[in-house]
Amino acid sequence: MKKKLAVALAAAMTLSGALAAVPVMAEDSDLIVVGFAQVGHESDWRTASTQSCQDVFTEDNGYDLQFVDCDNDSATQLEAIRTFIEQDVDYIIVDPIVSTGWDEALTECEDAGIPVIVIDRTIEDSDKYVSWVGSNFKTEGLAAGEWLKAYAEANGIEEINALVIEGTTGASATIGRTEGFSEIADAEGWTILDSQDGDFTQSGGQEVMESYIKSYEGQFNVVVCQNDNEAFGAIDAMTAAGISYGVDGDVILISFDACTAGLELVQSGDINADFECNPLAAPFVEEVIQQLEAGETPETEVYMEEHWYTYDDTVSTFEVDGVEQTCTVVTDEIVEAQY
Numbered sequence: 309m310k311k312k313l314a315v316a317l318a319a320a321m322t323l324s325g326a327l328a329a330v331p332v333m334a335e336d337s338d339l340i341v342v343g344f345a346q347v348g349h350e351s352d353w354r355t356a357s358t359q360s361c362q363d364v365f366t367e368d369n370g371y372d373l374q375f376v377d378c379d380n381d382s383a384t385q386l387e388a389i390r391t392f393i394e395q396d397v398d399y400i401i402v403d404p405i406v407s408t409g410w411d412e413a414l415t416e417c418e419d420a421g422i423p424v425i426v427i428d429r430t431i432e433d434s435d436k437y438v439s440w441v442g443s444n445f446k447t448e449g450l451a452a453g454e455w456l457k458a459y460a461e462a463n464g465i466e467e468i469n470a471l472v473i474e475g476t477t478g479a480s481a482t483i484g485r486t487e488g489f490s491e492i493a494d495a496e497g498w499t500i501l502d503s504q505d506g507d508f509t510q511s512g513g514q515e516v517m518e519s520y521i522k523s524y525e526g527q528f529n530v531v532v533c534q535n536d537n538e539a540f541g542a543i544d545a546m547t548a549a550g551i552s553y554g555v556d557g558d559v560i561l562i563s564f565d566a567c568t569a570g571l572e573l574v575q576s577g578d579i580n581a582d583f584e585c586n587p588l589a590a591p592f593v594e595e596v597i598q599q600l601e602a603g604e605t606p607e608t609e610v611y612m613e614e615h616w617y618t619y620d621d622t623v624s625t626f627e628v629d630g631v632e633q634t635c636t637v638v639t640d641e642i643v644e645a646q647y
């Protein structure tokens with residue numbers, strides 16, 4: 309595509325001298341080829357992320373999307389990147405399953421002249437990508453902790469004994485949410501009874517919760533699930549064990565993502581608070597690609613907007629690092645508009 313685009317623009321210059329004003333029609337062969345190495349299909353969030361890319365990178369929009377579902381396997385993801393290099397795609401999008409182990413593959417992309425755009429999760433051991441689009445996971449964890457602090461104060465709850473169901477080990481979403489929530493827990497002197505990997509899946513959440521119930525029944529009053537699908541699994545496990553949760557229950561249930569099904573459970577009071585992670589990165593990624601196509605330099609970091617959702621306004625505002633945060637009470641309109 310890049311060579312064909314250059315030829316079209318050069319011809320246009322000879323004829324009119326005006327590069328910017330000349331539309332380049334996307335025929336089959338003119339499509340911008342984008343390889344996307346997606347994490348997998350582990351959650352509602354992930355489905356929405358994939359859909360976002362498939363909606364934006366269509367042939368009608370001038371793209372040929374090469375999509376690989378890496379099924380949460382880092383080796384598969386690295387192989388997908390190398391296949392994209394062999395195919396000589398125009399751009400590579402990657403949502404890194406884990407945050408390390410990237411420099412060699414990204415150096416190969418750089419050597420091949422293929423710009424890489426990272427979405428959602430971050431890469432810690434390489435800077436060989438042009439742009440990252442995503443969310444601040446540590447802020448999400450801090451927000452969950454600050455909200456719990458304010459909620460406990462408002463309800464006269466003096467002791468917090470929490471169980472955490474983490475996401476995939478090594479994923480930056482897990483690392484950031486864990487760090488953020490732990491920072492508040494440490495400062496407040498809360499007890500984190502246990503913190504185990506639920507792999508961001510419903511079955512993982514259920515399995516970890518079942519084992520927590522065996523080990524800690526009667527000892528915990530907070531469960532933090534690092535995504536909604538884990539919360540669905542934890543709910544099933546607690547329901548089966550006769551443990552009450554949510555706004556009228558014995559256990560405060562906190563979740564992340566705020567997908568449609570998660571927000572329905574906030575609205576019904578089963579989940580007390582849900583901290584959004586925005587999966588709709590593709591329009592921002594397209595902007596980055598279009599800037600690169602135009603020879604411009606895109607932002608190296610693009611943060612997407614997120615909201616904190618609650619059942620009611622027991623806590624309407626709190627601060628994270630001195631910045632006021634607002635809680636949004638879930639309504640039918642919000643649920644309908646969510647991903």
Ligand code: AHR
Nearest residue numbers: 351353428481508535585
């Ligand atoms: O990286 C984003 C996380 O990954 C989302 O919280 C989760 O649902 C997904 O699997």
